[in-house]
Amino acid sequence: MGTVVVLVIVFALLLAAAMPLLRFNRKRTGIMRSAARATDEQLECVYLAIESTSAVPPTCAVLARTNRKSDGPSRVPIPPYAVIWGGRTVVITAGDEPSFELADDGVTEAVLVGGVYRILAVPRHQTKSGTSRNTFAPSSYLTGNTALLEALRAVDAGHPAELLAYLLSAGRDSFEFDAMFQARIGGSASWVQGPVFLSCATCGKRLQLGLQLPGSLLPGKPRPSATYYLFGCAAHPDELQTVEQFD
Numbered sequence: 001m002g003t004v005v006v007l008v009i010v011f012a013l014l015l016a017a018a019m020p021l022l023r024f025n026r027k028r029t030g031i032m033r034s035a036a037r038a039t040d041e042q043l044e045c046v047y048l049a050i051e052s053t054s055a056v057p058p059t060c061a062v063l064a065r066t067n068r069k070s071d072g073p074s075r076v077p078i079p080p081y082a083v084i085w086g087g088r089t090v091v092i093t094a095g096d097e098p099s100f101e102l103a104d105d106g107v108t109e110a111v112l113v114g115g116v117y118r119i120l121a122v123p124r125h126q127t128k129s130g131t132s133r134n135t136f137a138p139s140s141y142l143t144g145n146t147a148l149l150e151a152l153r154a155v156d157a158g159h160p161a162e163l164l165a166y167l168l169s170a171g172r173d174s175f176e177f178d179a180m181f182q183a184r185i186g187g188s189a190s191w192v193q194g195p196v197f198l199s200c201a202t203c204g205k206r207l208q209l210g211l212q213l214p215g216s217l218l219p220g221k222p223r224p225s226a227t228y229y230l231f232g233c234a235a236h237p238d239e240l241q242t243v244e245q246f247d
C-alpha cells in the first residue's frame with residue numbers, strides 16, 4: 001500500500017514537471033499548423049503591413065517564411081537596396097562545407113533547401129539624433145500597427161505576436177524570437193559567439209555583412225547549430241568571405 005502511494009506521488013510530481021514543456025510544445029505545434037495553412041495572400045498582407053511602416057528607404061532585409069516550394073537550387077537574390085552585392089545572387093552549393101558564390105543571374109525568388117522565402121525589407125527609422133536605424137525585433141512591428149495585428153489574427157487568432165516571431169525567424173521552428181535564427185540580407189550580424197572583424201583583400205577596409213544564414217536552411221548535411229555569416233566590400237563587389245559559428 002505504501003509503495004502505491006509513493007508511486008502515485010512520484011507520477012504526480014513528474015507530470016507537474018512535464019506540464020510546462022507539454023504546453024510549450026502544444027502551443028508551438030498549433031502556431032506552426034496555423035502558419036502552414038496560411039495562403040500566400042494572407043502572408044503577403046502580414047509582410048506588406050510590416051514594410052509599410054518604414055520611415056526611410058530600407059537598406060537590409062530578412063527572409064520570411066512562405067508555404068511555397070521550389071525544386072530550384074539554393075540561392076538568395078540580394079535586393080538592389082542592399083549595400084553589399086545589391087542586384088546580384090548568392091548561390092549556395094552543398095559539399096563537406098556549404099560553398100557560396102556570387103552570380104548575376106537575375107533571379108528574384110529566394111530558395112533554401114526547397115522552400116521559397118519572401119524577401120522582407122527591414123523597416124528603418126530615423127532616431128532623434130538624425131541617424132537611421134534598422135528595426136529587426138518583430139514585437140516592435142506590432143506597436144500601434146492594427147493592420148498587422150489583423151493580418152496576423154486572420155492566420156492565428158490566439159497568438160499573433162508568436163506567429164510573427166515564427167514567420168520571421170526562418171532558421172528555427174519556435175515562436176520565441178531569437179535574432180540568431182534569422183536569415184538576414186545586410187544590416188548587422190547577430191553573432192552566436194562573438195563579433196568577428198574582417199578586412200577586404202583588395203582595399204583593406206572593414207567588410208560589411210552581406211548575408212547571415214542559419215545552418216538549418218543550407219543544403220547538404222544538417223547543421224542545425226551552425227550560423228554562417230557572409231561578408232563583402234562596398235567598393236569591391238566580388239569580395240566574399242565567410243565566418244561559421246556554432247551554438
Ligand SMILES: [Zn+2]
Nearest residue numbers: 200203233236
Ligand atoms: Zn574592398
